[in-house]
Amino acid sequence: MSVPQSARAIRAIATAVAAHADDPAALTRALQVPFGELLALPDLRAKGVPRAGNHVANSFYLYYDGDLSILLFELPKGKRIPAHDHGNWETMGIYSGAVKHTVYERTDDGDVDGKATLRVVDDRTLMPGDTALVAPPADIHSFMATVDGTWGITVAAGTYHAQRSYYDPENGTVVKKKPR
Numbered sequence: 001m002s003v004p005q006s007a008r009a010i011r012a013i014a015t016a017v018a019a020h021a022d023d024p025a026a027l028t029r030a031l032q033v034p035f036g037e038l039l040a041l042p043d044l045r046a047k048g049v050p051r052a053g054n055h056v057a058n059s060f061y062l063y064y065d066g067d068l069s070i071l072l073f074e075l076p077k078g079k080r081i082p083a084h085d086h087g088n089w090e091t092m093g094i095y096s097g098a099v100k101h102t103v104y105e106r107t108d109d110g111d112v113d114g115k116a117t118l119r120v121v122d123d124r125t126l127m128p129g130d131t132a133l134v135a136p137p138a139d140i141h142s143f144m145a146t147v148d149g150t151w152g153i154t155v156a157a158g159t160y161h162a163q164r165s166y167y168d169p170e171n172g173t174v175v176k177k178k179p180r
């Protein structure tokens with residue numbers, strides 16, 4: 001029996017994550033080929049298991065083992081996902097469409113309740129096949145699809161904060177809340 005290309009790519013991603021879990025830069029390099037292969041495969045929607053998304057309605061598991069998750073999700077055009085933190089490591093890739101995506105690092109020490117200052121570390125329009133790293137200390141991002149038919153895939157390892165911080169970078173404020 002031949003192994004589907006999607007399964008091969010997902011196994012290679014899992015192997016890379018296991019080998020480089022403590023080194024985000026090495027992990028990003030090791031993921032380039034298998035994540036690129038996954039992002040290039042057609043018909044991934046048919047292989048996903050529906051899930052309840054945190055910020056999106058149409059979301060599927062491609063893989064989940066309690067630590068590593070690979071999720072496929074639709075991003076409605078024009079719906080801006082506000083800047084939020086994760087607490088873990090994630091790489092977001094574009095499957096179809098286009099996404100304006102900004103990654104931030106928090107620069108204050110959190111001493112003043114409700115206040116936060118952010119520094120932009122990555123600000124791009126991501127196109128199909130492009131990826132962006134969201135990992136501590138820069139584990140804050142905001143994004144918005146700019147065209148219809150935009151789908152993304154995230155590869156994430158570790159545990160997300162149960163309570164996320166949601167930031168307003170323009171006004172320098174932050175609130176903590178559950179993501180849904």
Ligand SMILES: [Fe+2]
Pocket residue numbers: 084086141
């Ligand atoms: Fe996120």
